[in-house]
Amino acid sequence: MMNRRLKKASAVLLAMTMIFSLAGCVDQSQGKKSSDSNAKTESSTDKPTSNDSASDSKSSNSKTEDAKSSDSKSAKKDSSDEDAESLLKIDDPDEKAAVEAAKKKVQAMKESPRIIATSPATADICDKLELDLVGVCSSTVSTIPDRYKDVETVGTAMSPDMEIVSSLNPDWILSPVSLQSDLQPKYEAIDTDWAFLNLRSVPGMYRSIQELGEIFDREDQAQKLVDEFTEFYDDYKKKNEGKDHPKVMILMGLPGSYIIATPNSYVGSLVELAGGENVYSDTDQEFLTVNTEDMKTKEPDIILRAAHALPDQVVEMFNKDFAENDIWQHFDAVKNGRVYDLTYEYFGMSATFKYPEALEELQPILYPESDEDTAKAKEASDNAQKKAKDSDATEKYNEQQSK
Secondary structure (H helix, E strand, O other), X not given: OOOHHHHHHHHHHHHHHHHHOOHHHXXXXXXXXXXXXXXXXXXXXXXOOHHHHOHHHHXXXXXXXXXXXXXXXXXXXXXXXXXXXXXXOOOOHHHHHHHHHHHHHHHOOOOOOOEEEOOHHHHHHHHHOOOOOOEEEEOOOOOOOHHHOOOEEEEEOOEEOHHHHHHXXXXXXXXXXXXXXXXXXXXXXXEOEEXXXXXXXXXXXXXXXXXXXXXOOOHHHHHXXXXXXXXXXXXXXXXXXXXXXXXXXXXXXXXXXXXXEOOOOHHHHHHHHOOOEEXXXXXXXXXXXXXXXXXXXXXXXXXXXXXXXXXXXHHHHHHHHHHHOHHHHXXXXXXXXOEEEOOOOOOOOOOOOOHHHHXXXXXXXXXXXXXXXXXXXXXXXXXXXXXXXXXXXXHHHHHHHHO
């Protein structure tokens, strides 16, 4: 069994590389215990703030700042014209070494690893990899896989019950990287390994899947998923070749406010994958707080509205603001009827396996080639609003809080 210091070093190396796909940024001498972890992940069930979303900007820790830089590079890689094989290739030697060390550690265990998945997205990945869990998050708007219906819940993604987490004696806690700056300090307080998965883009998700498959002896399951993505992506990217790229602005709604989603966010990466040009692309951050006057200077062709956290509240907020704030009436996108709500189940904070449905929804929005496409885009937007209003997310959230 590795000594405590070495264990700490290897844990941080693994966590940072798996998530950010750049191991070189990690200072092993300052590593956290592979068993330091407490899982809390993003879920639409919690009331987040704009700061909850932009995890990179919240940490003064040098390792997190390095990770931020590396993840930005990763996001830029995802948006290139590379084929799927190139996008998913993991060739950083430090990253490979970290994964190999984690793999050996799991192999040395006498029993199956006790794993907790702290967000709906990470639970879905574990389900696809056929991994057993000892703990899983609860959610008011996302469905947890049936495989885990009898598994102990550890609280919502952004508000895990650390006493429950600790009592389950996990060997591993898996969370999305977008919450790293909030969650890492809590993970470091208990004796467990942890990893933050890069779910800021679809390719990032599949790179994490490959590494989890290797670590937990699920390489066949991981390869099947990768093959499905490769077939889909290499066919999909031909769909809009040669077409003009519409200028797009993405508003990510939170209860009481909204922020701008950049290409470094999951929603932003989907729009970029679909061929849209994000008007706020010159940044390393996932989300930005911007006033409407600045937005107007960008003059997007299309405005997309995504509802995070409590979608029933957020769509009403959007409708009220667009009706009462006169500045919106001066946007070309509003004048031309090109403001669309996105289905909250497809366009969240983390990459999910519903990305084909998300891209299908974006197609007539970004590239309306007929009156039928225009009508289809409007219908999808109307349905997105209805689903959000019917989600009863606020009521479910209040019920959870009262328990």
